[in-house]
Amino acid sequence: QATGTDQVVGLGLVAISLIIFTYYTAWVILLPFIDSQHVIHKYFLPRAYAVAIPLAVGLLLLLFVGLFITYVMLKNQRVTKKTQ
Amino acid sequence: MASSEASRSSPRSRRELEVRNPRQDKYSVLLPTYNERENLPLIVWLLVKSFSESGINYEVIIIDDGSPDGTRDVAEQLEKIYGADRILLRPREKKLGLGTAYIHGMKHATGNYIIIMDADLSHHPKFIPEFIRKQKEGNFDIVSGTRYKGSGGVYGWDLKRKIISRGANFITQILLRPGASDLTGSFRLYRKEVLQKLIEKCVSKGYVFQMEMIVRARQLNYTIGEVPISFVDRVYGESKLGGNEIVSFLKGLLTLFATT
């Protein structure tokens, strides 16, 4: 069996993924079929954000990964220079 | 089952030929070592125990790469204790890498099956009889120990390590669809000729080398069975998973993704 904290964190990630998925599915797939006067629309941002937000998050992630890789490679170069 | 050249007989016909001689199976354990003076006697003791208790014919080939800590001394003592027919010392002068260690070891192996594993006690020999059973059960070319399925697991990993491990494995599964749940594991049983063939084809190092073996095995239509194992990590304290390992893993993964 997995230890306590690991289980909590793991299941926490599962919960987050389900919440995001549900909200986003409602936003993209369901909302267009619900009458525009319905009260539910006030819980969702304007539709353009449905693409803009994931795009921004995706680019940030790529940036982070790129920076991480660059950092590691630079650190490597410095180490090999020292040993020469 | 006709085939034009003996060396290119289909995996299927070869498997059918080999099933007929179970009594003559011999298992060669390849143990590449570097600075394992403390652990080597223990792993050998455990190997001897597992094999003798199951009545399996075996040999242990110790490939020491010029360890400065006296590993070779200890290996020689073990050879005296258990006999030179069971413990074979085939050392090398300096640290040359895993792939070549396997090649070197196989040259001296008299078994028809090869078992590769770590010498630092993270892999327990008690699983070897299970590997052997599994291999016979499905007539597999390869049996791979998995930490990620069934009762498999690890000891001594913190949350960060677990997340990175599962994350990396997930990406690997998505990109490579390898048909095995644990690609970076190094506790495996191979038919001797299968291992020889695969090593010829593999070019990577480290974690990625183990991954590449499985990927190439799939390409060549070899069959792979899995056995859940426990991995007891006692060395994790010494930053075994730094940024360096992660980046070289990603590089290797993307190379395999783009070339296989």
Add this chain to the structure above:
Amino acid sequence: NFRAQSSGPHREGELRGPKVVTMTKLAQWLWGLAILGSIWAVLTMGSLGLELPSSYQEVLWPLPAYLLVSAGCYALGIVGYRVATFHDCEDAARELQSQIQEARADLVRKGLRF
């Protein structure tokens, strides 16, 4: 889930033919994305002359983003689940410890000098 046992092509009594060149995984992905991408592009731009009702159009144009977000959620969820169910082999560690003691004693008896 991934099959642990991969079986090769089932050919009864067949001569091994020339090696078939298979696509790399990267190539497969690119093809898949290209095909899905062109279907989506064709539909959103109405090039086929299909007049989809406006609510369907509303669902259609964010679909690529939707696929990415869903894939991301799937990845997060699966990894989270696997971290939560990653076995900690306490028993194995304990067993190993006691076997180490046993082994040391036995080896010393057999003449090993550590």
